[in-house]
Amino acid sequence: MTAVGVPFVAPAPWFPLPARLAVLLSGRGSNLEALAGACDAGTLPARIVLVLSDRADAAGLEKARARGIEAAVEERCGEARAAHEARLAARIEASGADVVCLAGFMRVLSPAFVARFERRIVNVHPSLLPAFPGLEAQRQALEHGVKVAGATVHLVDAGTDTGPIAGQEAVSVRPRDDAERLAARILAAEHRLYPATLAALLAGGWTVEGRRLRFPAGEPAEE
Numbered sequence: 001m002t003a004v005g006v007p008f009v010a011p012a013p014w015f016p017l018p019a020r021l022a023v024l025l026s027g028r029g030s031n032l033e034a035l036a037g038a039c040d041a042g043t044l045p046a047r048i049v050l051v052l053s054d055r056a057d058a059a060g061l062e063k064a065r066a067r068g069i070e071a072a073v074e075e076r077c078g079e080a081r082a083a084h085e086a087r088l089a090a091r092i093e094a095s096g097a098d099v100v101c102l103a104g105f106m107r108v109l110s111p112a113f114v115a116r117f118e119r120r121i122v123n124v125h126p127s128l129l130p131a132f133p134g135l136e137a138q139r140q141a142l143e144h145g146v147k148v149a150g151a152t153v154h155l156v157d158a159g160t161d162t163g164p165i166a167g168q169e170a171v172s173v174r175p176r177d178d179a180e181r182l183a184a185r186i187l188a189a190e191h192r193l194y195p196a197t198l199a200a201l202l203a204g205g206w207t208v209e210g211r212r213l214r215f216p217a218g219e220p221a222e223e
């Protein structure tokens with residue numbers, strides 16, 4: 001744990017490149033595809049070494065296998081959260097992953113799990129945090145009547161969608177939007193934002209001071 005008031009400075013690069021990523025998901029896996037596509041295109045200097053799902057029926061597992069990526073399932077079957085998380089952590093550690101990328105992983109991770117991978121877990125969330133954390137963020141935004149929605153990539157801390165913000169992309173809300181249409185445009189933003197922000201994180205040299213994460217050369221979206 002970093003002492004309060006002492007900034008954390010990531011080495012540059014954050015990890016030896018190409019960095020090793022573990023992607024955790026529970027469903028569709030479109031963000032997995034975006035990350036894997038960026039790795040293949042060379043815009044994200046990383047390799048996905050493991051896809052891990054807490055659901056055997058997650059479509060993302062097949063997407064991983066079709067790309068030749070190891071895909072594993074660890075379902076929680078009536079056991080304590082700590083026991084399930086111990087199996088997830090063992091898989092991640094065995095893969096040698098540097099960074100854990102949450103991509104539609106529908107479980108809140110315990111403070112103990114987050115501490116085990118301190119500042120090495122990254123998440124994408126379909127709102128402009130800190131607005132609308134938690135489930136159905138796009139519906140929350142629409143029902144609140146905001147005119148601008150969006151997506152956020154952040155480091156994961158012990159709270160729900162509360163960690164330091166690394167990147168955001170705004171999406172306008174249109175008068176005829178329903179939750180589904182808005183979610184589709186936010187998802188397209190996620191697919192741009194997640195690989196680009198992760199690439200900036202992997203380059204390293206960023207700092208976290210209090211809640212504030214700063215990149216050495218400005219925000220990735222400005223480049």
Ligand code: GRF
Pocket residue numbers: 025027028029030031032060103104105124125126187190
């Ligand atoms: C995305 O909207 C992501 O922001 C949220 O869950 C959804 C996952 O979609 N955390 P996919 O499985 O990546 O297609």
